[in-house]
């Protein structure tokens with residue numbers, strides 16, 4: 001595995017790209033503000049010290065592509081309430097368990113006796129449901145295009161095997177709509193995008209076509225290793241210097257224009273587009289998913305409607321997560337960063353999530 005990654009983390013290749021970027025930018029006198037949409041890219045950028053080595057004409061603007069970070073508090077509160085039901089086992093993915101809601105995190109609910117479990121694959125719900133026939137397993141489904149098909153594959157199994165004790169709380173969201181919402185903002189500082197490659201593996205690079213065409217913003221779909229990222233930045237820089245505005249794919253080894261059609265069909269079969277409130281960005285039309293009407297008996301939001309919170313949750317005013325997620329602030333702009341707010345005492349989701357920008361700055365920010 002080490003050998004597999006070596007080429008994509010090779011310091012000599014990174015330095016060579018740095019030189020090429022410097023040469024291209026020698027006579028270019030503007031700053032290029034590049035939004036890396038995905039938190040995975042933010043972590044690569046910080047971990048490998050790219051802001052330190054790269055030409056100062058490159059400015060990274062951190063984006064909203066971390067599903068845990070953009071989850072509005074109301075939905076965290078719903079997960080919390082669901083988990084406290086005596087007949088419920090609440091199952092979710094990774095860092096969601098640590099995100100603070102109005103009354104606490106799922107971790108806090110667990111301390112109160114709630115049965116909360118996190119899994120690496122939604123399919124693990126099948127085993128949990130088989131072993132706990134007297135309980136309802138509620139899968140609190142999160143993630144962008146990459147994880148949505150896995151939730152649908154689970155639903156397909158549930159239907160096929162007539163499993164009666166698995167329900168779904170769908171919180172899936174999509175990347176192009178939130179990118180569009182950001183570039184639609186008058187005061188946005190985005191000149192170009194690094195597009196997340198794993199999303200494009202499913203949806204195809206076609207989902208980014210509108211940004212060069214309609215918004216005059218170049219996009220390069222990039223892999224997540226440091227050589228991928230710096231090569232993508234080089235490709236963007238070349239576009240600016242040569243006055244081109246295009247959609248390009250750096251991560252050609254996996255991404256196609258059309259993406260994974262079977263996965264897209266699976267999602268269309270079970271889910272329908274709906275609006276979603278992104279923390280920091282606001283409510284965006286057709287940026288989320290919900291179960292289709294014909295599968296409503298699997299919808300935990302309807303089955304447990306009476307106990308789910310209806311009120312809007314208050315945000316901690318000192319936390320700058322909303323500004324960070326909409327690209328107008330960076331973690332170091334937050335007064336709580338590293339003092340009141342740390343990974344062991346996170347105030348906002350950007351510090352909780354392993355893909356969050358504040359978490360990246362906390363882990364690797366001493367390189368700045």
Ligand code: SF4
Nearest residue numbers: 320321334341348358
């Ligand atoms: Fe919010 Fe903490 Fe990040 Fe500040 S450092 S923006 S409080 S998560």
